Amino acid sequence: MADEVILLDFWPSMFGMRTRIALEEKNIKFDYREQDLFNKDSFLLEMNPVHKKIPVLIHNGKPVLESLIQIEYIDEVWPGQNPLLPSDPYQRAQAKFWGDFIDKKVYGPTRLIWGAKGEEQEKGKTLESELGDKIYFGGKTFGYVDIALIGFYSWFEAYEKFGSFSIEAECPKLIAWAKRCVKRESVAKSLPDSEKVTKFAPELKKKLGIE
Amino acid sequence: MADEVILLDFWPSMFGMRTRIALEEKNIKFDYREQDLFNKDSFLLEMNPVHKKIPVLIHNGKPVLESLIQIEYIDEVWPGQNPLLPSDPYQRAQAKFWGDFIDKKVYGPTRLIWGAKGEEQEKGKTLESELGDKIYFGGKTFGYVDIALIGFYSWFEAYEKFGSFSIEAECPKLIAWAKRCVKRESVAKSLPDSEKVTKFAPELKKKLGIE
Numbered sequence: 001m002a003d004e005v006i007l008l009d010f011w012p013s014m015f016g017m018r019t020r021i022a023l024e025e026k027n028i029k030f031d032y033r034e035q036d037l038f039n040k041d042s043f044l045l046e047m048n049p050v051h052k053k054i055p056v057l058i059h060n061g062k063p064v065l066e067s068l069i070q071i072e073y074i075d076e077v078w079p080g081q082n083p084l085l086p087s088d089p090y091q092r093a094q095a096k097f098w099g100d101f102i103d104k105k106v107y108g109p110t111r112l113i114w115g116a117k118g119e120e121q122e123k124g125k126t127l128e129s130e131l132g133d134k135i136y137f138g139g140k141t142f143g144y145v146d147i148a149l150i151g152f153y154s155w156f157e158a159y160e161k162f163g164s165f166s167i168e169a170e171c172p173k174l175i176a177w178a179k180r181c182v183k184r185e186s187v188a189k190s191l192p193d194s195e196k197v198t199k200f201a202p203e204l205k206k207k208l209g210i211e
Numbered sequence: 212m213a214d215e216v217i218l219l220d221f222w223p224s225m226f227g228m229r230t231r232i233a234l235e236e237k238n239i240k241f242d243y244r245e246q247d248l249f250n251k252d253s254f255l256l257e258m259n260p261v262h263k264k265i266p267v268l269i270h271n272g273k274p275v276l277e278s279l280i281q282i283e284y285i286d287e288v289w290p291g292q293n294p295l296l297p298s299d300p301y302q303r304a305q306a307k308f309w310g311d312f313i314d315k316k317v318y319g320p321t322r323l324i325w326g327a328k329g330e331e332q333e334k335g336k337t338l339e340s341e342l343g344d345k346i347y348f349g350g351k352t353f354g355y356v357d358i359a360l361i362g363f364y365s366w367f368e369a370y371e372k373f374g375s376f377s378i379e380a381e382c383p384k385l386i387a388w389a390k391r392c393v394k395r396e397s398v399a400k401s402l403p404d405s406e407k408v409t410k411f412a413p414e415l416k417k418k419l420g421i422e
Contacts (some may be wrong), residue, residue: 050312050337064304066311076300089287091275096280126261164339 017151024186158201228362237396369412
């Protein structure tokens with residue numbers, strides 16, 4: 001029996017982008033189902049009753065939740081092509097540390113404040129220094145940490161326009177890394193147009209009640 | 212060469228307790244080094260320059276950070292005895308989901324507010340329902356989710372005394388589970404006395420500037 005893979009997602013979601021990229025890296029066909037987060041349907045609520053959030057990866061009827069956990073799951077279930085996590089336990093732990101850092105320090109706060117300049121730049125510098133002169137965060141191959149962070153890039157323009165956010169000048173390596181990543185087919189297919197995100201941003205702010 | 216394992220920790224830390232328990236489950240001897248979090252020493256800052264927090268697990272000179280990641284690391288490096296995570300990818304993803312839930316919804320907010328009654332009870336009920344009639348969260352064997360949550364139990368008395376927190380009546384299964392867990396040698400060795408925690412709680416609140 002062929003695998004049935006469904007992704008409940010919302011196009012501008014940086015979390016959803018992670019799961020899309022991981023599936024593309026493994027060349028897995030999936031049924032993408034766009035969700036209306038302001039009017040959640042009963043299938044989403046049934047699949048993620050605790051958090052009621054996207055992305056939800058449904059593999060042969062069973063829901064896998066949380067985007068970083070989904071990346072690991074995808075890597076474990078389809079290990080053959082393009083390993084996403086290193087096999088060495090210490091390097092795996094390092095990759096997970098940076099994934100966790102991105103979730104706690106980069107995605108979370110930024111979503112709330114849309115760019116408090118000093119703080120964001122500090123985090124950008126921490127990531128810039130971790131990247132160093134490597135091609136990707138894990139070294140020579142694109143993987144877990146790259147997937148965890150790259151969705152952010154589609155929001156850069158929106159942050160610059162609506163927040164006080166600008167990291168290009170201070171984090172040239174990070175920008176060069178992002179430009180390398182978006183050339184990859186899996187990323188190009190999974191990230192929305194920056195322009196589309198920037199048009200959508202004021203609409204989202206309004207819906208969330210942020211002025 | 213024998214493994215050199217050092218744990219930088221702080222005795223009342225629910226996060227540190229996780230790593231202690233995981234090491235005990237694997238029967239790993241480790242050098243426990245108590246840290247003064249209000250006067251951090253240079254070794255801690257060197258080992259965890261990004262977050263500057265405990266617990267830090269140092270294995271043959273290399274730091275592994277974040278308690279849930281440490282449990283996974285310990286399980287991967289010493290797989291022989293007492294597996295902590297299931298081998299099935301879907302069950303692994305489920306375990307990690309609950310670990311993440313505990314971090315985001317149980318530990319985080321509680322530490323800040325010390326028990327806003329309604330909200331805490333709702334989370335207790337979610338965990339109670341996930342536990343159901345199982346012996347441990349993973350079924351018949353003690354593992355990752357049990358380790359992620361049990362440290363909380365040493366703080367119950369303190370929360371009841373200083374917060375408006377009481378879950379015993381509403382979550383009898385959870386309490387029975389906790390009583391089963393603390394009978395385990397690894398847990399008994401790793402959790403501080405509730406009484407000691409309760410005495411320490413007002414001191415901590417004062418240091419954190421919470422009245």
